[in-house]
Amino acid sequence: MLNGKIAVITGGARGIGAAAAAKLAAQGADIAVIYAGSSALAAQVCSQCSSLHGVKARAYPCNVADFDAVRQTVTQIRSDFGTVHILVNNAGITRDGLVAAMSEQTFDEVLDVNLKGAFNMIRHCAGLMIRNRFGRIINITSVAALTGNPGQANYAASKAGLIGLTKTVARELAPRGITCNAVAPGFIATDMTKELSGQAAQLAAGIPLGHMGTAEDVAQAVAFMADAPYITGEVLRVDGGIAM
C-alpha cells in the first residue's frame, strides 16, 4: 500500500498516465497530475482519485521539456503536498517519419519531451527524495527502445536514452534509498496508437498473447515498481511478449 506517499505523474490526464494515477490513488497515494494541454481531463482524473479513493489530488499545467517550468511546478507541488516520493515519467509524444527524410525539428521535439522531460523531472525531484531517503522513479520507455521500429528513429532513440538514464540514476541514487526503473509497454490502446486501430488484426498476429494491451496493464506494472523495495535499474516489458 502507498498510504502517505506523494506521487507525481507526468502526462497523467489521459492514456497510460491517467490509468497509473488511478492505480496509485487506489493504493492510497496522493496524486499530482502534470498535463500539457488536457486541463479538463486532468481535473477529471483528480476528482475521480479523490472521490473514489479519498486521496488528495491536484493538476498542474507544465511542459516537461521546459527546465524552468518543471522547476517551478515541482516547487508548487512541494508547497501543496510537502514533498515527492514517487515520480512517474510518462509524458511522451511521437512524430513518426523515415530517418532519411526526418527534419531536425522533428527529431529534437521528440527527444525534448520524452528524454529531456524525464531528466528535468528527475533533476528537480531528486533533492526532495534524497531528503526523504526514499524515492521511486518509474520511467515509461517502450519496446521500440529494445527492438527498434522503422519510422521511429527519434522515438526509439528517446526511449533507449531513457533506459540509460534509468540505469545511471538507479546507480547514483541507490545509496539514498531511491530506486529507478523503467516500464516498457508494447502496443497499448490509447490516443497514441489510435491510428493503428484499423490494423488491429495484423498487429495482434505479431503479439504472442494475441492482442493489444490496455493502459491498465501498464498501470499495474507502474504500481508494482512503486511498491518494490529491492528492484532497481530494471526494465519491465509489458508487451504481450513482443520483445522476448
Ligand code: NAP
Ligand atoms: P497519450 O495518450 O498520447 O498521452 C500522452 C501524454 O503525454 C498526455 O497526457 C500528454 O498530455 C502528455 N504530454 C505530451 N507532451 C507533453 C509535454 N510536453 N509536457 C507534459 N505532458 C506532455 O499516450 P500514451 O499511450 O498514454 O503514452 C504514455 C507513455 O507511454 C508515453 O511516454 C509513450 O511513449 C509510452 N508508450 C506508449 C505505448 C502505446 O502503445 N500507447 C507504447 C510504448 C510506450 P496532454 O494530454 O495534456 O496533452
